[in-house]
Amino acid sequence: MYTFLIAIILLVIGYFTYGKFVEKVFGVNEGRTTPAYANQDNVDYLPMNSKKNSLIQLLNIAGVGPIFGPIMGALYGPVAFLWIVFGCIFAGAVHDYLTGMISIRNRGAHLPELAGKFLGNVMKHVVNVFAVLLLVLVGTVFVSAPAELLFSLSNGWTTMSLILAAIFVYFIIATLLPVDKIIGRVYPFLGALLLISALGVGGMLVFTGAPIPELSFTNLHPDNAPIFPLLFLTISCGALSGFHATQTPIISRTTQNEKQGRKIFYGMMIAEGIIAMIWAAAAMSLFNGPAGLNELLADGGPAAIVSEASTLMLGAVGGTLAVLGVIVLPITSGDTAFRSARMIIADYIKLPQKKWRSRLWIALPLFAISFVLTNIDFELLWRYFSWANQSTAVIALWVGSMYLFIAKKNYWIAMIPGIFMTMATTTYILNAPIGFGLPMNLSYIGAAIATIIVTVLFFQAAKKARANQLPLEENINDKNNVA
Template identity: 80%
Template sequence: MYTFLLGIILLIAGYFIYGRFVEKIFGTKEGRKTPAYSHKDNVDYLPMGKKRNSLIQLLNIAGVGPIFGPIMGALYGPVAFIWIVVGCIFAGAVHDYLTGMISIRNRGAHLPELAGKFLGKVMKHVVNAFAILLLVLVGTVFVTAPAELLASITPGWVTFGVIIAAIFIYYILATLLPIDKIIGRLYPFFGALLLISAVGILGTLIMTGAPIPELTLENMHPDNLPIFPLLFLTISCGALSGFHATQTPIISRTTENEKQGRFIFYGMMIAEGIIAMIWAAAAMSLFNGYDGLNEVLAAGGPAAVVKEVSITMLGAIGGTLAVLGVIVLPITSGDTAFRSARMIIADYLNLSQKKFSSRLWIALPLFAISVALTQIDFNILWRYFSWANQSTAVIALWVSAMYLFIAKKNYWIAMIPGIFMTMATTTYILNAPIGFNLPMNLSYIVSAAVTAVIIVTFYFAAVKKRADEIPLEEDLSGVA
């Protein structure tokens, strides 16, 4: 319990201490006009209040990842707490804040456009394809995962197919309509369910004195298995997630003032880290050790763990509400995943999104692909999602490092986690069966060499871009 509680305290302290440090390095401009005003179209660009934006941002980024990921990561034991806390403060929240703020400075641009500007034109095309792939995978995963949970608590006549169809209908509407019509109105209610589930589980863990294991030297490597790189891809949301880089531009287009950025982007990532800590702790404490947890996961996956934890700790009524709160998370990330994909494609093709028909013809093919992907086993989708997700985080961190380098600011806050995750994701794809299936020792060597090449390439490109004095932000001098 002490390791768990200390982790929660450190996360909160990280927001006030390191979050303020990162904000100072970036240098907010309170009087600078944000895209919500300079590009207002009342569809994707429009000003919304700080509280509303923060809640939408939290629900956007806190999909099934900060619950399912930590539940599976709990098999590694308390070492998972270290990655959630350290990763969230020094990598994930930094990643979210910088991508959000750099987007604000560049008319709410999405990651592919930012990658093209700061890493080169070729990267724009690469990242565009990569981001669309990630978002369609996210949208699909966040259809099947909540559908499984809903099917477990609804009457037998409500079939899995009916639930899938209902979720897709909601996603289509949320993707096509102006952001304040559905997302802006429903999210406060969804947020209430989210808080009920998280606070309820946390309170029960504390009041019952749940046997949450403490971190020791002996359990740093469970069963003598290496935690690198798999732990750092298993637990993504809640520690560091590239999916967030696709979501922050949604809110960078509705943020009223740059000073709100630390609370909206850095703060909501810290909140997601706390959610991840709660579910990791619950998974570690409820099933009589890791063997019991592994049995439940093998039998019904993370969804079975969520249901068991919720009902056991909160009873039938409270547990059902908690499960509904968990269901909210993926649904409120799946809708914005498709919305973000639509916006990225529109930006890439330079298509205005004011007309409904312009949004419709972009969105429908995305949903058709996603429907087809729902036929693939969830575990296979999750493996590809994990790698694509963390690879996107790597790209976003290098973009952020380049921005800060050109601005002659402390770029190490982005570069250090960028180097670490470059090594982790490269090692994973070299070693994993879904990748090159190389021996682990060889994977370490090759990934270290690849990472070194990327570092050298970064410095050559960064020095040149600084000398070329490329603009770091959009010129608003001619904007009324």
Template identity: 70%
Template structure:
């Protein structure tokens, strides 16, 4: 219990300390007019208040990641706590803040546009492909996972196909309509349900004196799966997630003041980490590793969510908790498709004020996603994890380049970027979805790849700085 309490305290303190340092390093200008006002179009560029933006950002980035990931990560034991805390403070929250604020400085641009500007034109096309793959997988995963949870609460005659159909209808509306018409209006209610469920589980851990294990670096995975690099892919959204880089630009287009960025981007990542800590702690305290592994094998993370909720909060409270969990993937799936629609529009320079042009882009995306729902969830999740963390690496290097060219402490983004680049390299070399090489060989080749890409990055960064890369969208505003 002491480890759990200290972890929560460290996360909260980080927002007021390291978060403040990251904000000061970036250098906000509160007098600068944000894209929400400068490019206001009533569809995607709509000024909204800090609290509403923060809540939307939290729901956008959360998905099932900070719940399903920590539940599966709990198999490794308390070492998962260490990754959630350190990963979110020094990697995830930095990643979210920099992508959100750099986007805000560049007309609300999405990651492919930012990668093209800061890492070279070729990267724009590479990242566009990565983002499209990631978001279509996210959208699909966040259809099937809430559908499974809803199915557990509904009569047998309500089939999965019917539930999936209703979710798709909502996603289509949320993707096409102006952001303040659906997302801006219903998210406060969804947010209340999310917070009630998460903090309800957390409170019961204290009230019932749950035997939450203390910190240990021992690998407790019952199947003997190694901590490195698997843990850093199993728990992503609760610590570091490239998916967030696709979501932050949505809110950069609705943010009213630059000063609000720390609360919206850094703060909401910390809030997500707290949610991840609660579910990881609940899973470790209520089940031993073997039991948890069997539950995941037979019913998946959704079965664990249902069991934990009922055990901790009873029938009525447990149902409310499950509903709160259902909210998470639905409120990330809708913005995953919305973000993908915006990225494609930016890539092909298609204006989005016209409803029909938004529709032409969106419909093929939903057709593809519906087809992917027929694929096993575990297969989708493996590819999602790899694409997710690869995107996080790119986003961190975009942040590092921005800070380097501005002459500021770029190590706050570069160090976590190097670490995750190494993890991604080893993962794809070692896993069956990649090259299926032995772990020792994967680690050596991964180190060579990481070093080589780092040298290339630094050479390109010096060139960009020498050319005095234009950082902001308005040349007449001092950076």
């Protein structure tokens, strides 16, 4: 219990200390016009207040990641708490803040555009494909997960196919409508439901004196799986998630003032870390240790853990409300995943999104692909999602490093987590069955060599970009090439 409580306190302290430090390093300009005003089109670009933006951002980035990931990461024991706390403060929240703020400085640009500007045109094309692939995977995962939870609540009065169809219909509507019509009006209330349900479970864990294990370095290898790199890909949302880099530009296009960035981008990542801590603690304490947790995961997956834990902590009615709060997460991240994919493709092909027909013909093929993918096993989808997700985070961290290097600011705040996660993601794909299937020792060596090469190439490119005085910001009055 002490480890859990201290971890929550550290996350809150991190927002007020390291978050403020990162904000100071970046250097906000309160007088600079944001894209919400400079490029206002009342579809994707329009100003909304910081409270609304914060709750929307939380729902956008959360998905099932800070719940399902920590539940599966709980198999590693309390060492998972360390990654959630330090990963969130020093990696995830930095990643979200820098991505959001650099996007604000560049007309609300998405990650492919930022990668093209700061890492080269080749990376723009690579990241564009990678980001759209990730978002389609995210959208698919975030259809399947809530559908399973809703099906379990329905007691057989409906079918899985009907639930999937209903979610896809909602996704289509939310993706095509202007951001303030559904997302801007409904999400703040859903954000409150999410927070209340998570805090309800967390409060009951403390009130009932649940046997949350203390930090220990014993039994850290479930099924002989090494902590590095698996823990750092299993728990992504709640610690560090590249999916967030695809979501922050949605809100960078609605942010009124740069000063709001720390609350919206850094702060909501800290909130997500707290949610992840609560669900990791619940998974560790309520099912008779790793053996019981593993058994329940094998029977019904993370969704079964959510349902069981919610009912145990909050009773039938409260548990149902908590499950509804969890269902909200993936649905509200799934629709913005498709919205973000639409915006990225539109930016790439330079197609303005003012007309609904322009939005429709980009979005419909994405939904068709996703619907086909719902027939694939969830665990396999999650593995590919986890790797693609963290690889996207790596790219975003290198973009942040380049921006700060050129600006002659403390680029190490982005570069250190960038190097660490480059090593982790490369090790994973070299070793994993879904990758190259190499022995772990060879994977470590190969990943170390690859990480060194990437770091050397970064410094070469960064010094050249600084010497050539690559512009860090777009002209706020230039509305050309804005989709």
